[in-house]
Amino acid sequence: MGSACKYIExxxxxxxxAMKGKEYMELRKINTQDAFAQWExxxxxxxxxxxxxxxxHGVSYDEYLENVLPTLxxxxxxxxxxxxxxxxxxxxxxxxxxxxxxxxIRHYLTEALRTGAGHIGYSILKGFxxxxxxxxxxxxxxxxxxxxxxxxxxxxxxNKDNIASQKVMIKNGARLAGEDNQHMFMRIPK
Ligand SMILES: CC(C)(COP(=O)(O)OP(=O)(O)OC[C@H]1O[C@@H](n2cnc3c(N)ncnc32)[C@H](O)[C@@H]1OP(=O)(O)O)[C@@H](O)C(=O)NCCC(=O)NCCS
Numbered sequence: 001m002g003s004a005c006k007y008i009e010x011x012x013x014x015x016x017x018a019m020k021g022k023e024y025m026e027l028r029k030i031n032t033q034d035a036f037a038q039w040e041x042x043x044x045x046x047x048x049x050x051x052x053x054x055x056x057h058g059v060s061y062d063e064y065l066e067n068v069l070p071t072l073x074x075x076x077x078x079x080x081x082x083x084x085x086x087x088x089x090x091x092x093x094x095x096x097x098x099x100x101x102x103x104x105i106r107h108y109l110t111e112a113l114r115t116g117a118g119h120i121g122y123s124i125l126k127g128f129x130x131x132x133x134x135x136x137x138x139x140x141x142x143x144x145x146x147x148x149x150x151x152x153x154x155x156x157x158x159n160k161d162n163i164a165s166q167k168v169m170i171k172n173g174a175r176l177a178g179e180d181n182q183h184m185f186m187r188i189p190k
Contacts, residue, residue: 027103027140030073030090037099038092039064045102045123050162051183052121086110091144093124093137100128103141107148109155118155118185119145122168134168142172146190153177153187160184
């Protein structure tokens with residue numbers, strides 16, 4: 001006999017919002033209950049925007065349910081992945097029933113990540129940009145990352161021409177730690 005009481009766990013980390021006019025915002029870990037909204041986000045997100053890559057652009061809902069979603073969920077505890085693969089957890093930013101952004105946390109640095117993409121990658125849905133979601137979403141993500149990563153600082157990389165993302169980082173306490181021709185390397189202390 002199964003239990004009469006079903007409990008759905010969403011891994012909600014915060015219902016607080018620092019944004020004016022936003023009464024209810026949360027970061028939810030990727031899950032099967034939110035499959036449709038997560039698919040809509042994933043299939044719409046460009047394949048490469050400012051260095052944030054998405055191999056699942058244009059994926060069908062069936063393919064997402066069958067392969068993509070289980071794969072993305074498995075990244076938190078990878079099995080049969082190459083040695084270089086670092087555990088990565090996907091979170092989605094929700095505001096009053098709307099999925100508005102995606103935030104990915106890589107759990108520790110390898111040499112490639114240290115000199116490359118760092119710990120966190122993020123994006124906000126096109127129609128919702130410029131409203132403070134990126135800043136608030138990174139704030140919530142940094143709170144979680146601080147409890148996951150072993151390093152003393154959170155490493156981030158941003159293209160030199162991506163002013164919006166630079167502002168998002170700086171408003172979350174990031175400092176410039178280095179640069180190359182195309183990128184700025186930013187760090188947020190833990
Ligand atoms: C970068 C990104 C996440 C920013 O999200 P967002 O929700 O628009 O960010 P916010 O609304 O919190 O804006 C942060 C700041 O950037 C500014 N900004 C937003 N869009 C901008 C633009 N196109 N050009 C210049 N500044 C911009 C905002 O005005 C704000 O600055 P302010 O506080 O001084 O007014 C979003 O543009 C995005 O998803 N871009 C594509 C993917 C990407 O670049 N990811 C980051 C890779 S490092």
